[in-house]
Amino acid sequence: MMGNSDQNTSGTPAPYGRACTNCVRAKCKCMLAAESDKCQRCLRLNKDCKTSESNRKRKRSASSKTQHLEAKLDSIVSMLQANGANAGLPVDWEAATHRQVPRDVSSQIGSSVTRTPASTTSPSTIEHCGSSVYDDISSTMSISPAAAQENLDNFRNQNLKYLPFVNIPPHITSEHLRSQQPFFWLCIMAVLTPGTLESEGTFKKITDFIHQRLMAEASPSMDLLLGVMTFISWVTYAKRPFLNFYAHVLIGIVSDLGINKSVPNEYSTMQAFKCAIGWRPNPPTARTLEERRAVMGCFLITSSVALSMFKIDALRWTPHMEESLSVLAEAKDCKEDQLLVTLVKIQLVIDRVYHARRDGDSLNPLAFYLNSFQTQLETVKSQIPVHLQKDKAVLMYLSNAELTINEISIVLPAVPNAPDLKRLDSLYISLNATKSWLDLWLSIPPKNYIVISFVMFFQFTRAIVNLYKLSILEDPAWDRTMVRNTANLISYLESIEANLKEGAEHIATAGGTDMNILEKGLKMVQGLKQGWEPKLNEIWYDAPMNQSILQADMGVGPPNGLVPESLQFNGFDDSWMMEILGSL
Secondary structure, rough: OOHHHHHHOOOEEEEOOOEEHHHHHHOOOOOOOOOOEEEEEHHHHHHOOOOOOOOOOOOHHHHHHHHHHHHHHHHHHHHHHHHOOOOOOHHHHHHHHHHHOOOHHHOOOOOOOOOOOHHOOHHHHHHHOOOHHHHHHHHHHHHHOOHHHHHHHHHHHHHOOOOOOHHHHHHHOHHHHHHHHHHHHHHHHHHOOOOHHHHHHOOHHHHHHHHHHHHHOOOOOOHHHHHHHHHHOOOOOOOOOOHHHHEEEEEEEHHHHHHOOOOOOOOOOOHHHHHHOOOEEEOOOOOOOHHHHHHHHHHHHHHHHHHHHHOOOOOOOHHHHHHHHHHHHHHHOOOHHHHHHHHHHHHHHHHHHHHHHHOOOOHHHHHHHHHHHHHHHHHHHHHOHHHHHHOOHHHHHHHHHHHHHHHHHHHHOOOOOOOOHHHHHHHHHHHHHHHHHHHHHHHOOOHHHHHHHHHHHHHHHHHHHHHHHHHHHOOOOOOHHHHHHHHOHHHHHHHHHHHHHHHHHHHOOOOOOOOHHHHHHHHHHHHHHHHHHHHHHHHHHHOOOOOHHHHHHHHHHHHHHHHOOOOOOOOOHHHHHHHOOOOO
């Protein structure tokens, strides 16, 4: 026993995981003999000593995991390449070299600049929204080639004077534009053909097409963007308010096309992932002038909607848009570019006023910013080219800007026994700006109202409503008789009523049951005149005010009694009217 004990203690334990099979089975410690290749137990029992096989899994190193993942990706790419380039990729992931890239508006109107890759469309989309869809919409309009060419000429020479977001050179014919930009062409024809939208259901077909392209197919394009901008800017018919919704649509299209930002220098995370599995993107290209113009036009439209409705913000102004403004000013590619740049600069000042009013903690501090905004506007005035200083659109934008800047003084409370000279000066500027704008409006022939963009109609309602506020403003230092002698609101309403009635006849539809935009505008002016005249006569001539009108003016409704509750509009769409009046 003593010898066995010495033998056990003189051995060396087998390394971890290297015990012999017999010791493992006996679950005893495996001690290696000093002078034998067997362990002490196997030597004592005269058994065959064999090292057991370890079944223990060892932890894989991090580098091994990375190599394994890379090997899997390599095998996927190899499999895709073996089955044909991009064979298993979705259609919208396919490389530009494997699909037909539609020509953008730049190539269609003579520019040699190519489009950005974000605006490309797959063949399946082109086929789905091809000529059959466009032909179905255009068939409801029954426009002859001669009439179509006349519409295009009028759009190019008249409509774009008020919102020059696209350049269509004189040599571009209606047929050429139709073949290259079918939806843009359709929208031009729809808004310039009186009675088309309401009488033949074209309005619904166009809106259905927009919804299909954006909501179902998610395939925006420059053609769609220009078409939507045209459609909402000069549409003459709508049963319900839709401008706020379509302003969001415009912002969405621009953002998806990416034309409000610089061309990216690197891929996004999703693009990098697509590249890893076989997607080959188009090479980045320079931003085209047409894309820059379209973004500027989108800003003008969305900013006007934001200012009038207080429901959305305009397309966010970016450094790239600032660059586009400079590029258009310096390029001098067409004469309309200088007009577009001027209008955008004016609207930028107005947009800053909007944000100051919306985000200000109270009204009083905003008066401090009047000088700042007026200085900004004067800077813009000094930059206006000589040939545009008497342009009607520019003058109307300037008057609207002055009115927007100074209208805050109308709602500031009067200080008893201490006239605020700065506020009074601002009120006089508002009055003169209102008169200037309305005089410019009345100088437009009624037959040309169809070519005026809705942006001008928003300015129109702002001028009318603010003149009413100035006419009834209660302030000992404010002479309301002077307001009547300077800009008689009733006289303006009567002149505007006559012009709208004449203009509505130019776009009226025989047998039509729905009112077009000018007929609705006429009803609005007649209703406002009916509601405002008694109160104005009481103020100006001390005439007794009708009790029912007085009670309505004191009831629940828009601020300052703009639309008395008792007024009857004979079926007039109140929601449409409130969209036009906005939050004035």
